[in-house]
Amino acid sequence: MRRLWVAAALLAGLLAASLANGWYTREVAGRITEQLALAQELAQQGEWDRAAERTRMAHADWEDHQFYFHVVGRHGDIDGVWKGFRAVGEYLALREPDQYNAANAELMVQLELLAEMEQPSLANVL
Numbered sequence: 001m002r003r004l005w006v007a008a009a010l011l012a013g014l015l016a017a018s019l020a021n022g023w024y025t026r027e028v029a030g031r032i033t034e035q036l037a038l039a040q041e042l043a044q045q046g047e048w049d050r051a052a053e054r055t056r057m058a059h060a061d062w063e064d065h066q067f068y069f070h071v072v073g074r075h076g077d078i079d080g081v082w083k084g085f086r087a088v089g090e091y092l093a094l095r096e097p098d099q100y101n102a103a104n105a106e107l108m109v110q111l112e113l114l115a116e117m118e119q120p121s122l123a124n125v126l
Contacts, residue, residue, distance in 0.1 A: 021072055022118040028065050029115035032058045033108045036088075040104050043097065052092045055104075059085045073114065081110050 035058035042051035062085065069078050084107030091100035
């Protein structure tokens, strides 16, 4: 009987850790996505320097959490976000509105998908 309780406690602990990971990933990705959306609005208003600064802040936020995501996520997805930040930074430096908007939108989608992968849902379980 004791083994059953130990197994149930381990299962409950793993479930709690999984739910906490999903919440944490959604919070961090959402915060970074909001910063990128604000940067895009600034770029559309012609405030490229402020947009670049906001993007640097988002990138710094990502860097602060990158180790965690490398531990719990797929490396290909994490590397895709890193590449997205590089592309966005280049287009910001060139002040190419069309290319920047496309690259920034793609980066925001990558972050949203990263968070979505960690959410408890039937699609993620199957």
